[in-house]
Amino acid sequence: MSHDKKCVVIKIGSHHTIAGFNNTELPQCILPSSYIKKGNDYIFGTINMLEECIDKYENESQQTLEIFTTVDENGIPYNWTVIEQQLKYIYETELKCNSKDFPLIITVPHLKNELANKVVERYFNLAFNKLNVPVFQIVIEPLAIALAMGKTSALVIDLGSSGCNVTPIVDGTIVKTSVMRSRFSGDFLDYIISERLNDLLKSDTFQMTDTDGDIILSNNDSTTRSLQTKDSIDIWYESNTWIQDFKINMLQVSDKELPELERYYKEQAEIQIRQQEQLQQYSTNNTEAKLDAAAIASITNNNPLSQKKNFLFKGNKNSKQTVSLELRECYQLSESLFNPALISDKYTKEDGLGEIIGKAIKKAGASVSSVGTNTVGSLGASMTIQPATNQSKNNNPFGSSIGGNASNNSTGGLNGGINSLGSSTTTPEHIYSTLLTNIIVTGATSLINGMEQRIIKELSIRFPQYKITTFANQITMDRKIQGWTSSVSMCNLPSWELAKWYTKTDYEKESNKDETKEN
Ligand code: ATP
Structure with missing residues (x-):
């Protein structure tokens, strides 16, 4: 072909x-x-x-x-x-x-x-x-994303809608036992944003006006109360309209945990108060001089986290209302991806993003080194992909091209045929370092401001002695369609033999073989 x-x-x-x-x-x-x-x-x-x-x-x-x-x-x-x-x-x-x-x-x-x-x-x-x-x-998808970026080893962090998938890939092979998934991602944010806005609309004294300025909704109105009872259409409509805008304009991820950020700004305010007092003492020649309450309040109120961000809420009845949130609340909403326990005590911090990324890397280190994978370097090696042949290991007739195998000695689909360039036994440290310098951040939820920096911060806490390098497509649309464009790159590889294509005859042959085996 x-x-x-x-x-x-x-x-x-x-x-x-x-x-x-x-x-x-x-x-x-x-x-x-x-x-x-x-x-x-x-x-x-x-x-x-x-x-x-x-x-x-x-x-x-x-x-x-x-x-x-x-x-x-x-x-x-x-x-x-x-x-x-x-x-x-x-x-x-x-x-x-x-x-x-x-x-x-x-x-x-x-x-x-x-x-x-x-x-x-x-x-x-x-x-x-x-x-x-x-x-x-x-x-x-994660394998295609890594290979399309010219990487045979990478940690692909895909923050999508139903969840966040963390996939370690070593030498062109997905380390199956260390793939981790957190269910806290885009859909979860949709839910908490909608709940938060509902609370605000319920508690505030507000009126919504239509485009002509007529009041069409107030919080005494029965329609407002019906905001609570949403059907599937309402939920879908909201997620695809104003919640999308809210995520783009309001959400922000802080580069450190929120309590730490609060502490940081508090300390900054205290330093500023001390400096002002010293200035006053110096200018008045009074070593006991203190700032008055108003001056202290003005410094503490200057906390960047207390700054207001405004959002024009457009309800489904052509209504509009400006909703104001402090920056700390905007941070808090996205902070729940890293610490879901902030939202409910049903969830734990272990389910958060930082934890699962850390676990995926540690597990990859343990599993790859325990099966003695050899080291491979270049992209060229990943390009020698052979058709699946190792069906005794994997019952799926087509399946060895799916998933991956922790041992690159296996033959089959995308795993197989990788040329080992060396034969030194891999240590967990080697795997940590390979994955940490090849982190690919993808999926539309990763477009929230500050996400990449926060992932780096979370990893630098867990792996302080390693260099961390992330790769994220900076163009919004490219990041949103990265899974698709990577598959295009895979199918545009210079030979059709690089990946396994099936015809209907192959499919029927494989199915018959499988049936015979079962009998
Ligand atoms: P999955 O990976 O779970 O199968 P998907 O690949 O279909 O889902 P994506 O398109 O990667 O999902 O992500 C969709 C999610 O990203 C939605 O929740 C959407 O609200 C959110 N999203 C889209 N654009 C942005 C943006 N600019 N900022 C933050 N979130 C965004």
């Missing part, structure tokens, strides 16, 4: 599905992965879905509309009937081509073995039996 063959690349995330062709810089479409069910019809696509929501709010339509997801809270696709409908919709209305005419690449997150088998089989069934694609490949 020629390497310049045009093919379709689709990334199915829990928030967005991104689809396009491998010969373009940007995808053809970015759609919500969820859909609206209206009677027996499925409504896909951002504009169509937003129109349905607006129609519901403007006409107070009584028709029951509900939003459903296709990917579960762990980022795993489960609603296969609808995924099929959605992919057909993408081919027909967005890509405007026939699925039979182009090879297809689907990007999946790293999945645990038992799940990977099921999900991969479903995808193969979908590709060959429902969409009738001629050739099909599955790409593991």
Whole structure:
């Protein structure tokens, strides 16, 4: 097969599905992965879905509309009937081509073995039996991201919507036992932002005005109380409208833990008070001179954390209201990703981002060194990817190209065929240092101001003797679609033999082999 063959690349995330062709810089479409069910019809696509929501709010339509997801809270696709409908919709209305005419690449997150088998089989069934694609490949997202950045070893931190995945990759191989996931990410922030704003709107004396300045809502109004009872449409609409704006304009991550930051500014204020007093003592020649209460208050009130940030809240009834939050509250909202215990005592700090990233690195050090992986350096090594052959280790007929294996001695899919350049036994310290100097931060939630610096800070506390280097795409759109563009890079590699492509005949052969083995 020629390497310049045009093919379709689709990334199915829990928030967005991104689809396009491998010969373009940007995808053809970015759609919500969820859909609206209206009677027996499925409504896909951002504009169509937003129109349905607006129609519901403007006409107070009584028709029951509900939003459903296709990917579960762990980022795993489960609603296969609808995924099929959605992919057909993408081919027909967005890509405007026939699925039979182009090879297809689907990007999946790293999945645990038992799940990977099921999900991969479903995808193969979908590709060959429902969409009738001629050739099909599955790409593991974190691996594609690392390889597309020219790295065979990296720690990929993907802050998405349903969760944050931390994937250590060593010598082109995902260290399966040390992949960690925190469920605290974009969706969790949506929830706490919505709760916080609801509390503010309930407690404040406020009036909302429409675009003509007429009062359409006050906190005595029954509609305000109904803000509490949201259905799935309201939740989806809010997450995709004002909550998005709120995240972009208001959220900030502090470079250190919030109590530490409070202490820092308090100390700064005390230093300033002492300096002012010394100045006063010097100018008045009175060694006992003290600042008066007003001067002290003015210094302490100057705390940067007390500065107000304003947000124009636009409700779903074309209403507007300015909401003011102190900077410390903005920090506090995103701080919950690092310390979820701040939100509820049901959660612990161990579930926070800093902890799970630290654990992933330590586990990677322990697992890779315990199986004696040899060291590999260059990208060239990662490019010798062979078809999967090691099926006795992995029951999935196609699965050795999915996931990864802690030992790079294995053959199979993306793991196999990596040329070992040396044969010295790897120590945990070597793995720590390799991962810490190759941290890739990706996923749209990582776009919150200050996120990268905070990740560096969290790691420098846990690994003080190591150099830490992060790589994050600085262009907003590029970071949002990085999973997709990386898969495009993978499928544009100079030879089709670099990764495993399957035809329907391969698929049937593998399935038959598998059935025979089972019998
Ligand atoms: P997953 O990785 O969980 O499968 P996904 O890949 O579909 O999900 P992303 O597109 O990486 O998800 O992230 C979506 C999340 O990022 C949403 O919660 C969205 O609100 C949030 N988000 C989008 N843009 C920004 C931004 N500029 N700042 C902060 N958060 C953002």
